[in-house]
Structure formats: C-alpha cells, structure tokens
Amino acid sequence: MGSSFEAGIGLAAVAPFVAAILAPYIQRFAGAYAGWILAIIPASIFLYLLGFADAVIHGETVSSVIEWIPAYGINLSFLVDGLSLIFALTISGVGTLIILYSGAYLAGHHHQGRFLGYMLAFMGAMLGLVLADSLLALFLFWELTSVTSFLLIGFDHSRQAARRGAIQALVLTNIGGMFLLAGAILVYQLAGTWEMSAVRQMGEVLRGNELYLLVLICFLGAAFTKSAQFPLHFWLPNAMEAPTPVSAFLHSATMVQAGVYLLARMTPSLGGTDVWTNTLVIFGGITLIWGSLGALKQTDLKQILAQTTIASLGLLVLLIGLGSDYAISAMVVYFVAHAFYKAGLFMVAGAIDHEAGTREITALGGLAEKMPVTFIGAALASLSMIGLPLTIGYFAKEEMYLGLMSGEWTAILVMIVLIAGNAMLAGVALLVMIRPFLGEAVATPKKPHEAPIAMLAGPILLGAGGIIAGILPDWLGHDVLVPGASAILGRAVESHLTLALDFTSLLLWLSALTWLLGVLVYRQADTIRTLLRRFDKALGWTADTVFDIVMFSLIRFSGALTRFLHHGQLEFYLVIVFAALAAALFGPMLVWGGLDWLEPTAELGDWSQRLVLPALAPYEWGVLALAVLGLIAVLIAQSRLVAILSLGVQGTAVALIFLLFGAPDLAFTQLMVEILSVVILTFVMTRLRLDQRDHRPFEDWARDGALAIVCGLGVSLLLMLVLNGTLDTRLSDFFTATSVPIAHGHNIVNVILVDYRGFDTLGEIAVVMGAGMAVLALLRRQKKPAPAPSEPDKPKRARKPRKAAS
C-alpha cells in the first residue's frame, strides 16, 4: 500500500483531534449546523475505512508503521484486519450519527462546541485504540479514551452527580489502564516485541511461561474495568449522568467495548487455557445475569439501557471465553447487532427525554402518536434486541446457542444462563418499546412532539441497518462474520447463517423459549421490579457504596499522612533534611568501609611527625583565617545583622580560596551568591527582627549544633575520601580535548553548562524560575490575612465538587 496508505491512516488518526480543536470555533461560526459540518469528519473516515473492506474480506491485512521512538523499538503501528475494521467502522459510523445527533440534542447549549470537540477527540482515541498494533500505542489510546470519557461524563459539571460519575469512571478505568500497561510490559518481556500481530504468533510461548497467570490477570484487569464486568460494573450506570449522546456513543458501542476488543485481540495469545475459559465464562455469565436483573430494577430509560449494556458486555465476554468457532462467530455478530440496536435505543431515550421532558417509563405512555418516527426507530431496535427472525439479533442468538449443543453439563449450564439472560433482555426490550410509546397517552412535563431530523437519523438508520443485515445472511456471514471471527481466532472460520427456519431443529425451539420467557418477563416486569428492589433493600449495600468507602478512606488516609508529614514547622523540616543528609553521608561510608583509612595502622609510630602543615603562602593562610574567623563570628554574634554579615565574610573567604586554587568561575559565582544571600537574608530579616537573636532552649541548640557538626564532618570526610582515590580523568580529558574543536569555547565550565550538559541546565533554570514563583507566592500570602482553617474531616461529597470544578 506504501506511503499513500500511511499518509491516509495518519490523516485518519489526526483528523478527529484537529476537528476536536476546531469544533468550538466551527460551532460559534455555524451555530445550528455545526453537527452537520462536523459529522463530515467521521463520515469521511468511515468511507475511507470502508475502502479496506474488500481487501480484508479476502483475508488480507493492511498495516502501517510510523516510527515513534526508534531507539527503543517503539512504533506507532496500525493494523487493519477483520476485527479492527469491524470495530473501526462501527466507531466511525455510529460516530457520524452521534455527532449529528449531538448537534440537535444540545442545540443552544452554551458549551455545545466544547462538547462536540470532546466527542471528536474521544472518537479519535477510540479509532486509534482499535487500529493500533503496538501494545504501547494501544495503551496510549486506551488512556486517551479514559480521559476524554471523563470529560464527557462530567460535561454537565455543575451537577454533583455528574462529577461523581466522571471521577468514578476515571478512577476505575485508569486502574484498568495501569493493569494494561503492566500487562503490555510483561508481554514485551516475554515475547520481545510490542507488536500484537507478532505476539499473536507466540501464543505457545506466553501460555507456557510461568508468568502467564500474571499476564492474564493484568489483561483481565484492564478489560474487566473498561468493559464493566461484575464486580467492577458499577461505574457504568453512574456514567449515565453524561448527556445522552455520550451514553449512546461511549457506553454502548465504543468505549465499553474496548475491553471486549482487547480480550478478542488477545485470544490467540492468551486464550484457550482452562483458567481463561473458566474466568471469562464465569464472570461474563454473572455479569449477564446481574445486568439483566439490574435492568428490570430500573424505571429510568437510560438506566435500563445502561444495565442491559452491562448484561450484553457480560455476554460478549462469556462468548470470548468459550472460544469455539461458533462462540466467536456469535460474538462478532452480537457485537454488530448490539452496536446497531443499543446506540439506536439510547438515541431514542434521549429523544424522548428531549421532547417529552422525562425518561421515567412509569411517567410515559402513548408517545407513538406524537413521535411516530421515533417509535419506528425504537421498534426496529427492540425487535433486533429481542432477536426475532429477519433481524441481525436473531443470528447472534442462533450462533451462540449453536455452539452449546454438545450436551455436556457445563454447556447446558451455560445454555441456561444464556437463555435466562436473553429472555430478560428480550423482556426489557419489550418494555422499552411498548411502555413509552403504546397504551394510553400520559401527561408529560413537556408537550411531546417529533424530534428534529438530526436526532431521528441515528435510530432510523441503525434500526434499518439491523433489519437489512438480518435479511441478508449471506452478506452478514461472508463480509462480517468470517473476516471478524477469522481475525480473532487466527484461522479460517466458516459461516452458515441462513434465513431458513428449520422446525425440527432444537435451536429454533430454544429461541422460541427465549421469546416466550421474554414475554413472561415483560408481563411480570412490575412484580419483578418490586421483588428485586426489596432484595436490594435487604442487602443494604452495593459495589457503589464499597467504592465510596474505599475512596473516602483513601482521602482520609492521604489527609492524615499529609498532616503528619506537612506539619508546617520549618524547624522540623530542616532537622529532617539535615538528618537525612547526615545519614546519606555516613551510611554508605560505614557500610562500604569508606572510613577504614582513618583507622591507625600498626607502624603509626610518632604520628605528630607525620602531620605536616601544608605549604601555603602567607596570604593563603590569611584567607583561611578569615574563613574561620567569619565562622566564629556567626556563632557568637549578638545580633542577626552581624551574624548575616559574618556569614558573608566567611563565604567571601571561601570564594577567595576557590580563586587562589584555580577555579575562577566558581569563585566568581560564589562571590555573587554570597553578596546576594547577604542582601536577601537581610531583607528577610528586616521583615522579622534584625537586632536580637533568639534565646533558644539548650536542647534545641545542642540538637542543631550536633547536626551541623555531623553534616560538616560527613561532607569533609567524603571529600577527603574522594581525593584519596585516584581521580578518573576520562571526562575532564574528553572535555579538555573537545571543548574548542567541537564546542568552540575555551571556558570548559561554561561550555559544559550551555552545551554538553545544556539539557540539565534547561531543567535547572526551569526549577530556578519555579522556586522564584513559589517564593513570591509565599511572600504575597504573608501579607493577606490567613484563610480560615478548613475542617479536616469534611464528608467526601462536599469535597468532590471543588476537586472536579478546579
């Protein structure tokens, strides 16, 4: 494909982010048409990606590598195969409809541009995630989706519940992100490559390694948090605080599917073992049942849909865990079916909320007359969700049952779980389709009327898509199922989807049983809800409350730790710093025998004869004496001013010593530093008191004095130790030899500072500036009245707002 492909995929990767930056301006400029304009971006990405379909259907893969950090072998590599193409097309296709929808849903909202920007940025991250081949690129985009989803969930940031949902989602998905990073690094250690396409060939190596379990835990941790598997599912319902387009996009077909994608991606590398199958099937099964029960518990349309999403995610994970050809085929078809109907239903829920003013199904009814097109969209999606023939949902269900016809008891058990889950989902689908739309019209907060076309396009197109895929099983099988399932399993998979109904087959009767149970669930929905709610009340706590307790304890713990370490007494800070310095000086010297040379040896003899005074010129002795005198003056000075000046005298003497012994640069700097320290210290002290020095208790005085002597002694000993050894002159030789020819400078000190070690200096001057700003802040603060002390143990809910709002 060459460079044109690379340019294309680069453009596709960058375009959403560029559009995200421009979105607020486009919105200001285009107003109500912003949605239509911005939808061009995902639409063109969709068409561009569709261009790969032909190659991918024929079993080819397309890859591209952009060098990122070549020195470490880290690349931004992308791979288009059956799996990633299905996900990418779903993301860009649904994304197009969602952007359109958002344009109308948030029309007139003063932050609509920002919202569209977040949406596009999220879409870019999600596309990158599914197209990435390098594990590190995958991690990068994974985290980007977490961050953008945080922004989207907390979009309505003036509401406390939205902020809480956003933080909860961020915390959980970021924990998952850390798991993913750990897993990626482990895989790199074991397989020696970051590229997933190469890792896929090394499944045996990974599965055979003793670290396999650890790798598996890392990847499962990542996938389970992102895809809201039990018991980490609770963030998803809380994330429904986001505006409905967000739920329709992130929490149906895209972000929450990232975990499913990851598991599918890693199937050839990590899958197939007993522990993989058991874990995924058990957790997926529990999630399926838990989510469907949760859906029956709710009356808010969005919450119902959120819970069914959890159930569907569980179902997908379960299917991946089974790992057979049928199960994986079912997973692919179910993913597509789910994307079609769930995004559509969320958009319907948003339209109802938008036009009727409420999402409570108990307060809705008879909307079909007022909103006929919305009703059609809802009905199409719900039929697919129920899995009736001629919809794509039917094939998904058939496929998953087909894989479990072996008759073993485990298969039967899984089958029962699947039928129960599907039946409950079907019941919920009936509920969502019938309750708000049919029956008697109920008075709603707003006078309901049909939603604008931009909000109808999504449900209708997606619903129709679900039906079209349902009546074209050959196309669905050949162009979707086979490439997707083959890409996941790494071997050719055959499709056997057919429209024909075989009444002798057990399969059809299992489907019929599911529908029957679904109708039963629908009829008894109110009773079931009452029962479940009573059970919840009896239980008293949920995973959500556990999360609150954990977060609350964490905040209290960090508060306590901060108060312990950051007590605000400068004196103790200094004591700790210098004690640590003393330990750092003496510890290594004692451990590695750095003080051995001090010990007297046997032939010491008359030591006083060996003690020779260094041969110094008189003026050099004079400078030394000046330094000592300055030091003594500091200690005995009666006023602070005298002490500061004496310190300056001592420092100047040290500068002179540097000058005399061949370090003019150092001396120069030392002199300037001394002058400025005297000036600045004096200024500081004028703000306090310049005359009398403090009377300090003896123990303070003794403690500080001892510390000072120990530190001074340590530094002196260390320097002597360094001088005792042979000086390694490699570096200084290198600098002397190269300073003029390659750095064009004769002053080696300066050349090192600005050229050889320029990057260090850059960091240092940034630190200097930062420290300066901190000093200014402290000085300014001193003049204002101290703020009222904040209470240490405020409840968490009150704390969060400030955190999120800042």
Next chain:
Amino acid sequence: MNTVIFRTLAPLIVAIMLVFSVYVTLRGHNEPGGGFIGGLIAAASIAVFGMAAGVSAVRRSLRFDPMAIAGFGVVLAGLSGLASLLTGSPFMTSIWLYLEFGPSIIPLSTPLFFDLGVYCVVFGTLSAIALSLESDREEDL
C-alpha cells in the same frame, strides 16, 4: 540607606553593573563568566537600585515584570535548543554562525542564546524576589 550620596551614586553603580553583567555573560564561552554569573550581577544591581530609588521606581524602569523576564528566559533557552531540529539534528545540537563585518568576525551560536536565556532566568527570578522583599506595601509585590 537613603543618603544623598548613595542615591546619587546608585544609578551610576547600577549602570556599570548592568553593562558589566552583559560583558561577563558574552565573554563566558571563552573566559570566566557566563549567563548565570551575569544574571547574578544584574540581579545584585537591581537590588542596589531598589535600595536607592525605591521599588516602584525600579519596577517602572524595568518595564517588564521580573518574573516575565524569567519566563522569557526559559522559553528562549528552550527555543535555542529546538532550533537544531530544523537542521534535522537532535534537540540542543549547537549551531554556529560566523558573521563577518569587515575585519571582525562575530560568532553567533545557539549556546549563546541559551546562555542569554539562563541570564534572563537568573536575573528575573532573583530580582523578583529581591524587589518583593524590599517592598513594604502590598501593591509593590
């Protein structure tokens, strides 16, 4: 501190110190000196000026907020490092340019601008601190 002699002499001292600081900075590549020392000298001169003429007068004559000068220094140093990217070499590779003006040759280089950045940071930060400490009124901070 506010003696007539000091107030009269201070501008002179300050001017000489400032010129000297630039001189020290520019010669730093070949002889003792450099941006750090130059910045220290300049900051000391500002401290002296503040003592003699008062903080607000110094701020007026500086025109820019000292912290802004420091920020400019960091940016200048960073940019001088980025310049090498244009030639395709790694970050902070030095580039040298010899300008000929008749008999004299003026060497320009990215390390020179880097050193000027260091000068600005040290000068700006320390002047800001010194001036804040010297001023007694809030509006001078």
